[in-house]
Each structure stands twice: as C-alpha cells, then as structure tokens.
Amino acid sequence: MMSQTQSKFLTKRNSVGLSFCIAIVACLLLLGICRNANAEEAKPFCDGDRVCFIGDSITHIGSYHTQIALFYLTRYPQMKLEVNNYGISGDTAAGAVRRYSWDIAPAKATVATVMLGMNDVGRGLYSSGKEGPDIEKRKANAIESNRSNMEKLAELLTQDGVRIIFITPSLFDQTGNQEGDKSVGVNDALKCCGDADRILAKKFNAGLVDFNGPMEKINLAEQQKNPDFTLIGRDRVHPGAVGNMVMAYLFLKSQSVSPVVSAIHINADTTAITRQENCTVSSVTKQDNGLTFDCIENALPFPISSAAQKAMGLVPLLDELNQEVLTIDGLADGEFKLLIDGTEVFQGSATAFAHGVNLALLQQTPQYQQALKVETSLKKRESVVMKLRTIAHCYHLWLWNIEDHSPEAEKIVLNKKLDELNKKGDGFAKYCINLINKYLEYQPQQDTIAAEADALYTQACNDRQPVVHHYTVIKK
Numbered sequence: 001m002m003s004q005t006q007s008k009f010l011t012k013r014n015s016v017g018l019s020f021c022i023a024i025v026a027c028l029l030l031l032g033i034c035r036n037a038n039a040e041e042a043k044p045f046c047d048g049d050r051v052c053f054i055g056d057s058i059t060h061i062g063s064y065h066t067q068i069a070l071f072y073l074t075r076y077p078q079m080k081l082e083v084n085n086y087g088i089s090g091d092t093a094a095g096a097v098r099r100y101s102w103d104i105a106p107a108k109a110t111v112a113t114v115m116l117g118m119n120d121v122g123r124g125l126y127s128s129g130k131e132g133p134d135i136e137k138r139k140a141n142a143i144e145s146n147r148s149n150m151e152k153l154a155e156l157l158t159q160d161g162v163r164i165i166f167i168t169p170s171l172f173d174q175t176g177n178q179e180g181d182k183s184v185g186v187n188d189a190l191k192c193c194g195d196a197d198r199i200l201a202k203k204f205n206a207g208l209v210d211f212n213g214p215m216e217k218i219n220l221a222e223q224q225k226n227p228d229f230t231l232i233g234r235d236r237v238h239p240g241a242v243g244n245m246v247m248a249y250l251f252l253k254s255q256s257v258s259p260v261v262s263a264i265h266i267n268a269d270t271t272a273i274t275r276q277e278n279c280t281v282s283s284v285t286k287q288d289n290g291l292t293f294d295c296i297e298n299a300l301p302f303p304i305s306s307a308a309q310k311a312m313g314l315v316p317l318l319d320e321l322n323q324e325v326l327t328i329d330g331l332a333d334g335e336f337k338l339l340i341d342g343t344e345v346f347q348g349s350a351t352a353f354a355h356g357v358n359l360a361l362l363q364q365t366p367q368y369q370q371a372l373k374v375e376t377s378l379k380k381r382e383s384v385v386m387k388l389r390t391i392a393h394c395y396h397l398w399l400w401n402i403e404d405h406s407p408e409a410e411k412i413v414l415n416k417k418l419d420e421l422n423k424k425g426d427g428f429a430k431y432c433i434n435l436i437n438k439y440l441e442y443q444p445q446q447d448t449i450a451a452e453a454d455a456l457y458t459q460a461c462n463d464r465q466p467v468v469h470h471y472t473v474i475k476k
Contacts (some may be wrong), residue, residue, distance in 0.1 A: 075300075103396070174186055249320075340365055343366065
C-alpha cells in the first residue's frame, strides 16, 4: 500500500516525468513481491565475526555502527567480535566497487553491511525547476547504476565468503521545514534503491535491514505534531545522535537480539530465587528490614548517551533491547532503598519492587558505570578511526589509480591538486584542501594510528567483563 507521500509524488507529473514515475511504480511492485518473501531480517553476529560497515558519509562520520558495537560488547562480554567502519564520505555503490580491492577486501570481514544510495541518486536532479525528459532519464539511470553496482559489490563480497546484510538507505528528509530546497523525490528514489536491495538480499541469501521506511514513518508522525521536527539534520541528509540511535535500534531489532541484560526475581520472605536469567544469584539473606544477596550478571546494560536520549521517545529501545529487571516480592509494606556495593541507586515502595525495577535506567549503578567505560573507549576509538578513514577518503579520490605510491610521488600529485583547488577557492575546494592536508599529516602515522585504534578496542573489551556485586534492599 502506497503512503500518502508516495501517492502525491506519483501524481505530480509536471515535476516528475512519466518515465521516472514508471520506474517508481515498478520498484513499488517489486517491493511487494520481496516483502512477501520475508527478507527483512538479519542474522545476529557470532563469536569470531569481523564486521565491516560499508557506506558513504552517513557511515563514515556516523555513530550507528559504534552504538551497535557497544550493544554487542556490553550484551555479550565473552564474544570475540570486531566491528569496523568502512564508510567514505561522498561514496556511491560504484565507488565501493572501485575501492573494494585496496580498502574493503583487506579487512577480511566475515560479515559486511552495505548502505549506499544517498549519493547515487543524484540529489541535485531533484532541485526545484529541474524537469524534462533528459532529467528524468538521468534519474532513472542513477537508480539503475546503484542497483547494478550494488550487485557487483555483492558478487565481490560473496566470492570472498562474506555474509552480507543490506541496509536500505537512511531517510532523506524531503518533508521537513529545514532551510533550502526540499528536493522532493529524493527519498522516493532512495526507496527504489531499497527495493533493489530487497531483491539482491533474496538473490544472495543475504540479510536485510530497513532504515528508510521506519525512519520516514517516525519523521512524518512527529512532523504532524511539530512541523519543525526532523529525525535528520539541517542538510536533510545526515542524522545526528538521535537519528543514529534510531538506526542502531532498527538494526539490532532486525537481528532479533535478546532484550534481557539480566532478570532477577527473589521472594524476600522465603529467600526463594524464582528467576535468575543471564545471571547467577547467591547468598540470599533475609533481614528484619529487608534482604541482601550477591549476583554476577552475564551482561552489562546498554548505556544511552545524553545526546541520544530523545530517541527513547521515538522507538521502544528500553522495552525491546535493554531490560535489566530486579523484582523482589514479599517485602513488608513501606518504602525501601536499594544499594549495590554500598552505593544507593534507587528508592521505592514494596509495590514498586514487586512490579520490577529496570536497573538499566539507573546510571549510578556500578554496572552502568562499567558500561560507560566501554562506551568511552569506543568513542575514543571512533575519533581515531576517523583519521584512518580520512586517509582512505583522500586516497580514494586522487591516488588509487596512480602507478607510483611512494610518498614523494603522492606529494607531487596532491600538491598539483592543491594548486587547482586554491585557484577555485569555493567551499568544496576548501573542504578538499583540508582533506589533502590531513592526509599528508596522517598517512605517515597510519600504522601508529591503527595501533591506537586497536588498543582502544582491546581496552573496551577488557572493561566489559562482569564482576560480582553485593545488593542490599533495606527499609527506609
């Protein structure tokens, strides 16, 4: 069934040519076929997996993959897992094919996620006033280029024995009140790219995660309440912390990961342990005014940064991914406080304890503080990895096809490019100048930077190991 936005788009023949409308309709028909195939799911990562997130700037500078890594490290502390960023700003499916041999293949991934399309569809073709048969032909060709190159990329990954998870392109906000041209039609083109992803997922026996559909649904629903809302940034392209957290939720939910950090249920009157899921409870002792016990949990809570907290009101992340529930019934009437390792973390009535307290909401618990250490190391690693992706980005633009890759030869090529860019002096030229200068700074230190990133990941893995905690529930 078409959304209202899709229907309006298809009937605006004056602004969107007939040939492109036909292409959209064909994509929507294929969408129906593939959705019936129940392809929109992805297997969870396994012990020993090396995961490569392939994409454009939304992956390159985004944080959704770091949040996914954080979830796995805290939820499965014994799992050996590598998660790596292989996004490059401005990239397309054709670009990913071109850089496969020198950038992606050396990662020796066992799993690769692929999200490309935002730069493939030619967003400038959808600016106000752009119309006519030639424009419509270019739009259709752009979508077909994405499809054909995504297939080529999937073939390369499959040949190397890599399990693939396709991700439909994230939302382009063509309905928000941001300044600038709304470029209506861009997101509809991205949906066509997503439809092709569904077909490829079926062909290559791959997983599929839908970002675009759920993100659009959230965006439109919130804009009905507040026209100034956007799940995406001011440029209509790049999600911020909230959008990236929503994307991480959608990915993890599609993998059907367990929502349970741990579940503890004790009767205070009898000291009976009626439930201990993903944890081990011991030394339960009844006291006149409460009880004490020890517990080691097999996971840590998933910490949500303050910048991403608003995502909790948009998706049911806590209910579906972050349940660390302590339930104690049989307490006498009255108010009680909970201490973990001597630190007070919660106060509530006997009824509140009997209903269950989600400890994942309590940032002062030792478990949450331990999870924050993991998050800190991963965020530091993310900033270090950005240097490595800057090296790859510059190489991808100007150096990949030269014969001599000695530092001297590369400097000659880049200095010539700097001369050209300095003459232009526009905003994009300044961006490229900065990129080249960063490459010249970082490239000689590449091995040191990579070692620093690896050390931070190792630190995150070391910091996640669960420890025994002592609980006290005492009447106020």
